[in-house]
Amino acid sequence: MSPFTSIPVIDIEGLARGSEAAIGQVAEQIRAACTDVGFFYIVNHGIEPAVIEAAMESSREFFHLPLEEKRKVAAGASHRGYNALGKALMDGAELPDFKEFFQVGLELPADDPDVLAGQPLRGSNLWPERPAAFRPAMSRYYDAIGEVGRVLLRGVAVSLGRPGDFFDSRYAKPLQRTQVVYYPRLTAAEGPDRFGVAPHSDFGCITLLYQDSSGGLEVQNLTGDWVAGPPLEGALVINVGDLLERWSNRHFVSTKHRVINRSGHERLSIATFFDPDYTALIDPAELWTDEAPLFEPTTAGDHIMGRIQRSFGYGAKKAEA
Ligand SMILES: O=C(O)CCC(=O)C(=O)O
Numbered sequence: 406m407s408p409f410t411s412i413p414v415i416d417i418e419g420l421a422r423g424s425e426a427a428i429g430q431v432a433e434q435i436r437a438a439c440t441d442v443g444f445f446y447i448v449n450h451g452i453e454p455a456v457i458e459a460a461m462e463s464s465r466e467f468f469h470l471p472l473e474e475k476r477k478v479a480a481g482a483s484h485r486g487y488n489a490l491g492k493a494l495m496d497g498a499e500l501p502d503f504k505e506f507f508q509v510g511l512e513l514p515a516d517d518p519d520v521l522a523g524q525p526l527r528g529s530n531l532w533p534e535r536p537a538a539f540r541p542a543m544s545r546y547y548d549a550i551g552e553v554g555r556v557l558l559r560g561v562a563v564s565l566g567r568p569g570d571f572f573d574s575r576y577a578k579p580l581q582r583t584q585v586v587y588y589p590r591l592t593a594a595e596g597p598d599r600f601g602v603a604p605h606s607d608f609g610c611i612t613l614l615y616q617d618s619s620g621g622l623e624v625q626n627l628t629g630d631w632v633a634g635p636p637l638e639g640a641l642v643i644n645v646g647d648l649l650e651r652w653s654n655r656h657f658v659s660t661k662h663r664v665i666n667r668s669g670h671e672r673l674s675i676a677t678f679f680d681p682d683y684t685a686l687i688d689p690a691e692l693w694t695d696e697a698p699l700f701e702p703t704t705a706g707d708h709i710m711g712r713i714q715r716s717f718g719y720g721a722k723k724a725e726a
């Protein structure tokens with residue numbers, strides 16, 4: 406397999422409305438991209454541009470507020486809300502990521518059994534008072550991108566030789582974490598190469614990313630070269646995370662990537678980690694049955710919490726720098 410030099414583009418229209426043959430064609434492209442690259446763009450995903458623009462605009466306004474104001478919705482144990490500069494340290498990185506971010510999760514009622522049982526990552530979202538449009542705009546985006554995630558997983562299931570609804574029962578109350586990420590303009594103090602996000606692979610199954618026009622996302626191929634993942638009009642960037650790599654018995658690759666904001670101005674992106682239910686069993690023997698499994702079964706929640714605890718100390722460790 407030769408190392409990739411660009412990221413494929415897949416038109417997913419057939420997944421949402423197409424015939425079995427159309428779904429099969431998209432699934433074939435998804436399979437190739439997940440096997441060889443671990444990254445691909447999707448077009449014709451069906452999200453209205455106005456939904457994306459409203460989320461981006463109100464997020465930009467939020468990040469421009471004074472720090473004291475943003476800190477009123479600082480993230481704590483539930484991992485929802487605002488994270489200031491210095492709060493995220495990728496595994497193995499020397500410096501914390503040069504970014505701020507705000508995280509939204511699945512809204513569950515207080516009497517939901519998982520909430521009552523104290524399941525990690527569950528609970529209510531934290532919403533800032535200002536800007537007033539932030540909550541409705543982010544909630545709409547959250548729902549819309551979750552729908553794209555579901556459609557996409559249909560293609561992923563078929564690409565793995567499973568029925569299109571294979572993932573549905575594993576995504577009843579998904580650990581969908583949607584993060585707006587704000588990368589400040591780099592100044593001389595940081596230097597031109599400071600990582601907005603240090604090289605890492607994503608923790609979960611599937612990530613869906615919208616990025617503004619700044620550029621700066623780079624993806625590492627097998628020979629170690631960094632390949633640009635520039636913004637593409639109307640497209641989302643999709644990538645495989647470690648949990649899907651594990652579930653697929655390493656047939657799908659979770660590719661390292663990084664962000665350096667070389668644009669000379671601020672950069673904004675919205676990353677959605679579309680992951681299964683906390684208790685969903687991740688067993689390669691179930692998804693890839695014709696060979697010996699390389700990994701023990703685990704649950705989505707155990708895997709993701711383990712990774713989150715290594716990267717986010719919420720003040721308890723060196724990420725505070
Ligand atoms: O902002 C981006 O373009 C990518 C962010 C990313 O890789 C992450 O948050 O895991």
Ligand SMILES: [Fe+2]
Pocket residue numbers: 605606607662
């Ligand atoms: Fe990432």
